Amino acid sequence: MGRFSYLRSVSAQHIDCLSSYRNYNNFTKLNIFHFGYSMTVLSPSAEERLHTVLSRLETLLGSRISRAPSVLEEHSHGEAMESARLPGAVIFAESTDDVSTVLKECHASRVPLVAFGAGTSVEGHVTPPEHAISLDLSRMTGIVEMNPEDLDCRVQAGLTRQALNTQIRDTGLFFPVDPGGEATLGGMCATRASGTAAVRYGTMKENVLGLTVVLATGEVIRTGGRVRKSSTGYDLTSLFIGSEGTLGIITEIQLKLHGRPDTLSAAVCQFESLNDAVQTAMEIIQCGIPINRVELMDSVQMDASIRYSKLTGYRPLTTLFFEFAGAPAAVQEQVTATQEIALANNGLGFAWAESAEDRARLWKARHDAYWAAKAIDPTARVISTDCIVPISRLGELIAGVSSDIAASGLRAPLLGHVGDGNFHTLIITEHSPEGYAQALDLDRKIVGRALALGGSCSGEHGVGLGKLEFLAQEHGEGSLGVMRALKNTMDPHHILNPGKLLPNGPVYRG
Amino acid sequence: MGRFSYLRSVSAQHIDCLSSYRNYNNFTKLNIFHFGYSMTVLSPSAEERLHTVLSRLETLLGSRISRAPSVLEEHSHGEAMESARLPGAVIFAESTDDVSTVLKECHASRVPLVAFGAGTSVEGHVTPPEHAISLDLSRMTGIVEMNPEDLDCRVQAGLTRQALNTQIRDTGLFFPVDPGGEATLGGMCATRASGTAAVRYGTMKENVLGLTVVLATGEVIRTGGRVRKSSTGYDLTSLFIGSEGTLGIITEIQLKLHGRPDTLSAAVCQFESLNDAVQTAMEIIQCGIPINRVELMDSVQMDASIRYSKLTGYRPLTTLFFEFAGAPAAVQEQVTATQEIALANNGLGFAWAESAEDRARLWKARHDAYWAAKAIDPTARVISTDCIVPISRLGELIAGVSSDIAASGLRAPLLGHVGDGNFHTLIITEHSPEGYAQALDLDRKIVGRALALGGSCSGEHGVGLGKLEFLAQEHGEGSLGVMRALKNTMDPHHILNPGKLLPNGPVYRG
Structure with missing residues (x-):
């Protein structure tokens, strides 16, 4: 029997009960409490x-x-x-x-x-x-069900959004959430991903109807369903969306699909002043214009993208990229209203990308922003920040961030999904511990500003390991205590991606 | 000390630990397990x-x-x-x-x-x-914060949606979720309410950014925030939305607001055939027309509403009520496309309600449908069903339900939010145990059909006590086991609205 014999003599039921006393994230010991008497048994390594x-x-x-x-x-x-x-x-x-x-x-x-x-x-x-x-899960790439008449489908978690959209092209439908990279839909669920089209279509949270999830025990459950709304039971689907693999493994996803719009139109407007561009984006949202995308690049990013993506005809100035979608007259109305707002905020005129090729080139340049920033200094590394604030605070935040960047001495092009109040800085730094520390220091300043303005430390990248330190300030220990309690309930032995998403701390006990 | 002395000598810590062995929903005994030895201690009554x-x-x-x-x-x-x-x-x-x-x-x-x-x-x-x-909570009616520039506000849970919309009218904004009745926003959160405008604006789930919640222990937490999206932490807001007061008490709500549209237009189209009307609603959704509302009343309901709401100029036929909203040209496009679909499905022509008074009269008639049904027989009682299916199955479901109603011998006008696949039958029955049983029998048949078609037993009314019996079939015991585990974690002593939302059964143990 050896050193595990005592452990084996304790029934599984009692271990379950007693394990709730373990410290959060403690894997090395099993502490057994026995009415005031405590002992520690070494488990196998x-x-x-x-x-x-x-x-x-x-x-x-x-x-x-x-x-x-x-x-x-x-x-x-x-x-x-x-x-x-x-x-x-x-x-x-x-x-x-x-x-x-x-x-x-x-x-x-x-x-x-x-x-x-x-x-x-x-x-x-x-x-x-x-x-x-x-x-x-990257071999799990099947489309399990396709229901074009209900605008939904069920896919395996390893399918990428691009592969899905290619395969369903002839239905006239598409899946709109677009984080840029070639991500899997399972990963996009796990991180509550969004991207450039969230301002119109929402994030993964708004576009998933249900899931198949394998729980820590190996038990398989289905959450949600195919209906567009339901008032029955706790919203388990939303609990797993954004849980970063810490509550269960998502293997299938019921996705909402959308009809490809009749008319798509893209335009670019440049500004001498960053603040004017931000003000334009804010007013578009405040006026309720149902714009498809509104993306910002500052002058540093634009300079890099002009070189990298060969964007001829543009100047290295702050730039807004717009996309409009819908029925033809509706699109025309959106365009007119947007132009009025941009010109009133000193926009330097609209350049239109009418053809599908022009639009593709423009959005490819936007999606390649990271690589364009990397090309500024091919020997450097690029670290992306990811803040979000209520849109009315965006101008104030970006102004503060610009001064932080200037003070840091680092180059850090700025771009983002400004219609949501979400933006990234791409901090360019040395491949060295000092360079990394310098970048993290700048990131902390940026996050600090966003949190002080009622924002979040991550609009779309998630917590993982990188944002753990900010969670207590953002959510408060009370909410984190509830999250830890949920984690302990779903995965008491912490086998599911331990150490991610939740910093250590007190656990809510009802 | 008396009969509670043993209980008092057991530390609170051990009671917390051991209470996890209690049967779900068992309040009368405290069973103490002590390494294989079990005893029962009577608690105070x-x-x-x-x-x-x-x-x-x-x-x-x-x-x-x-x-x-x-x-x-x-x-x-x-x-x-x-x-x-x-x-x-x-x-x-x-x-x-x-x-x-x-x-x-x-x-x-x-x-x-x-x-x-x-x-x-x-x-x-x-x-x-x-x-x-x-x-x-009905005295908690304050607007805590108003942020028109970010299209959000924070309210106390006892405020009704009508009172909110009256108070914020001069901002040009409104809160769109409209379940018909004079409900409080806290109650609407707790039941994940929706109603006639969900087809355009979504349900409470899509329109709440964050909450203040008092947990079972009395601890107060804030969930979510003011940002439009975030990827940090478990989605506690969605967990409380629809939890029917069983996980915590919602006291404040951060709500999304929307701009009042430039143009609102309402129309009515009547059909000889129920199926043609359902087909019309389906095609409107499948074509992606961003309609504001699309409501159905069958001929029985229309007959009752014509009498009760004095709807002159209409015949007692199946009727669709439409509302279009947006910028003027966009509305015109929606109207044209909808008319084409309706006429292709044998619609008998569009009657327009152009003035605000005409529109108000029409929607008041829709919201008074329950009272119109009640007026069919003032001595009877009216019991509402609440099913939802994927929209492609709606025609099949309503055909089946119509035959169930005919076979039951009961009168049961049918109406609903057909754009979501959600409808209600208003079963008119006697004020007697037999009458009630007869109505429940019909309701079970209707729910059975909806579940067999991949639907849910409640689109918007919630589970409460009335729908408990259908939850295992709808969600499966695996998902219910997880829900019970979450309930036990958040409220191990089951003081929060016990007996609602979750039927008894096995609890997930990770």
């Missing part, structure tokens, strides 16, 4: 447990498990490298059943795991915990 | 506990507590009478602090309570549990 689980899973899943060094390396990080750590193994799930099989074993042996899609997270979400499995 | 709490609260809240028979009677039920039960007392909260004070005492003494707003629930939500307090 995390490494031993991982080894045991992988031996069992190799029998069940065979070649879907990889320990090839290149595969482990690929799964050691997202697009942020700081937090890289090799997983013990990568498992390529091909079905909800595979995910359930993996979770059952991990749950039984208390082995942590993290889901992996396209690896495009910039906040360290997919970095494996210690002695963990990386569960790759 | 529910009546004694209520008495203790009220004595303490009388010192703290004085005249805000009422036991006047008329007040108790008014708080013994919502609009459904079956489940009426007198509360032990009614407490009129005037602030979040008052709510917190009440919950602290109730939590300490395990006394159940239910929040009460306008009492318009039709599913028994506000019926007090046994030996409970009814916590009336």
Whole structure:
């Protein structure tokens, strides 16, 4: 029996009960409270447990498990490298059943795991915990159901939004949430992603009707459904959206689709003053113009994008990119109203992108902003910030951020989804610990300003590891205590992406 | 010390731990498990506990507590009478602090309570549990913050949507969610309400940015915020929306507001065939026409409404009510497209309500449908059903429901928010147990059809007591097990509106 014999003699029921006393995020010990008398029993090491689980899973899943060094390396990080750590193994799930099989074993042996899609997270979400499995869902790319008559479909979590839109093109429908990168829809759910089209269509939160989720125990549940609204029961779908793989693994998604608009029109307006551009975006939203996209690039970003994306005909000035969509007369009304607002705010005239090719070139330039910023100094690294405030505070925030950037001595082009009050600065810094520290210092100043103005430290990138330090200030310990209680309920052994999304702290007890 | 001495000697910590073994919804005993040895200790009776709490609260809240028979009677039920039960007392909260004070005492003494707003629930939500307090929030009617430049405001939970819209009229903004009745915004959050404008503006779920919530312990938290989107942390706001007062008491709400549209236009189109009208509504949605409202009344309801609301110029035929909103040319496009669809489906021509008075008369008739149905037989009672299906199944469902109504021998006018796939039948039945049973039997048939077609048993009225029996079929025991686990975490002593929303059953244990 050895050193685990006492542990085995305690029934599972009692361990469940007693485990609620563990400290948040504590994996190394099992503290057993016994009416005032406390003892500590060493559990098998995390490494031993991982080894045991992988031996069992190799029998069940065979070649879907990889320990090839290149595969482990690929799964050691997202697009942020700081937090890289090799997983013990990568498992390529091909079905909800595979995910359930993996979770059952991990749950039984208390082995942590993290889901992996396209690896495009910039906040360290997919970095494996210690002695963990990386569960790759990128082979789960099926469209399970297509219901064009109800404007919905059901997809597997590993499908990317681009692949979905390509496959459903002939239905006349599309999925509008567009974070720019080639992300999987599962990852977009897990981080509550949004992007350039959120100002019109909302985020993942508003565009998911239901989910299939594998819980920590391996049990499979379905949340939500196909109906457009329902008043029955707790909104589990919204609880999993944005939970960053810490409450369950999303394997299927029921998505809302939208009809492709009759008319699409894009335009660009440049401004001598950043403040005039921000004011224009604010007034468009305040007037309720149902604009499809309204994106800002400051003069530094525009300069970089003109070079990188060969945007001829533009000057390195602050620029707003507009997209209008709808029926033809409705679009014309939106355009007229927008032009009036922009010109009243000293806009330097509208340049139209009428053809599909011109529009594609413009939006590609917008989506390539990160690469354009990187090209400013190919030897440097680029770190993206991601703040959001109520739109009326955006001008004040950007003015403050501009002075922070100037004071930092760093180059940091600024761009964003200004219709939502959300923007990014792309901080260009050295590939060195000092360079990274300097960038983080600037990021902290920017987040501090946003929080002081009633904002959030992340509009769309998520918390992961990168934003943990800001959560108490943003939500308050009371709300975080409730979140920790929910985490402990759904995943008391903290096997699901532990250490992400929630900083340590007190747990709500009802 | 007496019979509670053993209980007192067990530390609060251990009671918290051990109470997780209680059966779901079991209030009468405290079962203490002690490593395989179980004993039952009688706690003070529910009546004694209520008495203790009220004595303490009388010192703290004085005249805000009422036991006047008329007040108790008014708080013994919502609009459904079956489940009426007198509360032990009614407490009129005037602030979040008052709510917190009440919950602290109730939590300490395990006394159940239910929040009460306008009492318009039709599913028994506000019926007090046994030996409970009814916590009336209708005096909390303040607008805490008004941010017209960000299209949001913060209100106290007892404010009604009509009162809000009257008070903010001069800002040019309005709150669009319109369930018809004079409901409080807190109650609308608690039941995830929607109504006629949800097809355009969404439900409460899409229109609430954040909440102040008093938890079971009396602790006050704020969820969400003022930003339009955020990717930080679990979506607690959505968890409380639709939780029917079982997870916490909502005391303040940050609401999205919308600009009043430039142009509003309403029209009516009648059809010989119910199916043609349903087909028209379906095609409007499938074509993506951003219609403001599209409401159906069948010939029985129309006959009743013509009499009750003196709708001259209409025939007792199936009727669609349309509302279009937006900028003028956009509205004209919507109107043209809708007319084409309606006429292609044998619509008998459009009657326009151009003036504000005509529109008001039309929508008042729609909102008075319940009273019109009641007037069919003033001695009868009217029970509303509330199903929703994916819109492509609506025609099939309504055809089936029509045959069920015919077979039942009951009169049951049909009307609904057909743009969402949501409709109600107003079952007219006798004021007798047999009449009630007959109506419930018809309701079960209707719900059974909706669930078989991938629908939900409630589009907007909520679960309360009335829909408990359908939840396992709709959500599956797996999802319900998770919901029960969340309930136990947030309110382990089940003091918050116990017995509502969740049927008894197994609890998820991670």
